[in-house]
Amino acid sequence: MGDTRYELVLPARVERLAELFDLVGVAGGELGLPDDRRGVIDLVVEEAFVNLCRHAYHGREDGMVGVLITGAAGELVVELRDSGPAFNPIAEAPRPDLTLGVEARKPGGLGVELMRRMTDELRYQRTDGRNVLAMIFRW
């Protein structure tokens, strides 16, 4: 099997989410990603992308996201890049209390917590004025 590599640049807008799902699906299919991992990988990618759309550019509407998907047998790496101010979502997001009941639950924080729990590895780097978040999945 040859190495998989896909690149995409798209506006940082949540309504573009389906395009990201499509590309992850194509790459996953090529790599023989097990069906029962698909949903979880989509979830992590969605949480990261939506977070970036909402916060990276502080309300500016012309921000872009660079997507790089690479993989080899048994591994898929999805990298998102933005040129907003430096922000490490993994380190800086609050950790929600997952034991609270209905009334006490607050929105927010859950997405990043799911990202932490559902990836095999999460890496953040600030490189050349860009935030680079790599989400790594192995099977």
Next chain:
Amino acid sequence: MELSTRAERGYTVIAAEGRIDTVTSTRFEAYCVAAIDAGARRLVLDFAKLIYISSAGLSSVLAVAKHAAHSGGTFAISGLSGMVKEIFSISGFDGIVLVRSDVDEAIASV
């Protein structure tokens, strides 16, 4: 995502099929809230054909559960499977909303 409503033994059963993500969760939440506002007091969300949910979807489920409670209604979810079941479990949602294996069981317990 496909949404449909049916009446079953005095309960309003809303079935969601497909995917509840950031984009579709708004429609899901508005649909359920409208049903409650139209008078549904005993509500079951049938997720048997739901294959995907993200944190935005969970937030919508939470909003619907709160709205049902504030309207004096009861609320249960049925038919979780695959990644949806896994995400409910990891997020602790299966402990804060009533989750049953199928619609019959949900109706029997709300």
